[in-house]
Amino acid sequence: MTSFDxxxxxxxxxxxxxxxxxxxxGKLLEKGLKVRVLTRNAAKAEDMFKQKVEIAVGDIRQPATLPAAMPGVIHIINCTGTTAFPSARWEFDETPNLIEWGIIFLNPKSSEAKAKNSPAKIDAQGASNLVAAAPQNLKRFVFVSSCGILRKNQFPFSILNGFGVLDAKQKGEESIINSGLPYTIIRPGRLIDGPYTSYDLNTLLKAKTGGKYGVVIGTGDTLSGDASRIDVANACVECLFQPNSSRKIFEIVNQGQRPSVIDWETLFSGIE
Ligand SMILES: NC(=O)c1ccc[n+]([C@@H]2O[C@H](COP(=O)([O-])OP(=O)(O)OC[C@H]3O[C@@H](n4cnc5c(N)ncnc54)[C@H](OP(=O)(O)O)[C@@H]3O)[C@@H](O)[C@H]2O)c1
Structure with a gap:
């Protein structure tokens, strides 16, 4: 167990x-850890977390906004993301018209120039910016990546990567690995459960996976299937307590029968 204060x-x-x-x-607070959230929208975070967390306003695309969030930080968990396929969340300069959508789908790379918050901007460049701003004495940088990074040419990941989300996640992973910081990279399958947008932390803390399935962790990008957001979040937090999950990459999906208690120590100890 990591020595945690x-x-x-x-x-x-x-x-x-x-x-x-x-x-x-929710999980970090349940475990008694202090939390600072990095958000583009302070009002949204205040509404969501009330007075339970510190709030730092920043945007991972803008390196100058990140150092102010770092004083005293011991661990970083990066769960940022956008949609894999073009959507309003890509924040296009102007909403594409029908013809422009057609061009985008025929030539996916053309969307990059017009989108301000695409996977390339967040999952690759943004992740790299966050790594560059991280304190040098960081104990762990946890990055939520994706299954399929090593299977981009195989179905269904070839489709998922149509607009480059897996390429971007891979670049994000590389910037973390090359930084020399201790890291844990978590590659979930297709996310299920939530998102929980109740804006009520107490509800979040009580969130239970609707799935009846157990947690399976693997390495080498061989797993496929659904992954509960609850279990992915738990993995992001639980790995901080497991020294042997440092400098490791693992996949997570939900499969098999769910035990009454998920034994994270045993799950992580299986990682080589
Ligand atoms: N969906 C899937 O099936 C799937 C599969 C594998 C992996 N993943 C990954 O799993 C993670 C969690 O997914 P999710 O669906 O739970 O997340 P989500 O609901 O899409 O949330 C994304 C978060 O990223 C933040 N964000 C977006 N752009 C940002 C920026 N430029 N600067 C700072 N923050 C920014 C958003 O903040 P705002 O509130 O300000 O927008 C939001 O808090 C993501 O990394 C995703 O790529 C997803």
Missing amino acids: SAKDLVLVAGATGGVGQLVV
Whole structure:
């Protein structure tokens, strides 16, 4: 077990207002850790987390906004993301008209120039910016990536990567690995459960996976299937307590019978 001083250890959560991120915050608070959230929208975070967390306003695309979020941070959990396929969340300069959508789908790379918050901007460049701003004494950088990084040419990942989300996640992973910081990269399957947008932390803390399935962790990008946001969030937090999950990449999906208690120590100890 990592020597943890929950009274002092401050965890920065990027993407805290998102589906996995909200659950990560809930779990960290449940464990008695101090939480600072990095958000583009302070009002949204205040509404969601009330006075239970510190709020730092920042945007991972803008490096100058990140250092102010870092003082005292011991761990970073990065759950930021956008849609794999073009959507309003890509924040196009102007909403594409029908013809422009046609061009985008025929030539996916053309969307990049017009989109301000595409996977390339967040999952690759944004992740790299966050790594560059991280304190050098960081104990762990946890990054939520995706299954399929090593199977981009295989169905269904070839489709998922049509607009480059897996390429971008891979670049994000590389910037973390090359930084020399201790890291854990978590590659979930297709996310289920949530997102929880109740804006009520107490509801979040009580969130239970609707799935009846157990948690399976693997390495080498061989797993496929659904992954509960609740279990992905739990993995992001539980790995901080498991020294042998440092400098490791693992996949997570839900399969098999769910035990009454998920034994994270045993799950992580199986990682090589
Ligand atoms: N969906 C899937 O099936 C799937 C599969 C594998 C992996 N993943 C990954 O799992 C993670 C969690 O997914 P989710 O669906 O739970 O997340 P989500 O609900 O899409 O939340 C994304 C979060 O990222 C934040 N964000 C977006 N752009 C940002 C920026 N430029 N600067 C700072 N924060 C920014 C959003 O903040 P705002 O509130 O400000 O927008 C939000 O908090 C993501 O990394 C996703 O790529 C998803």
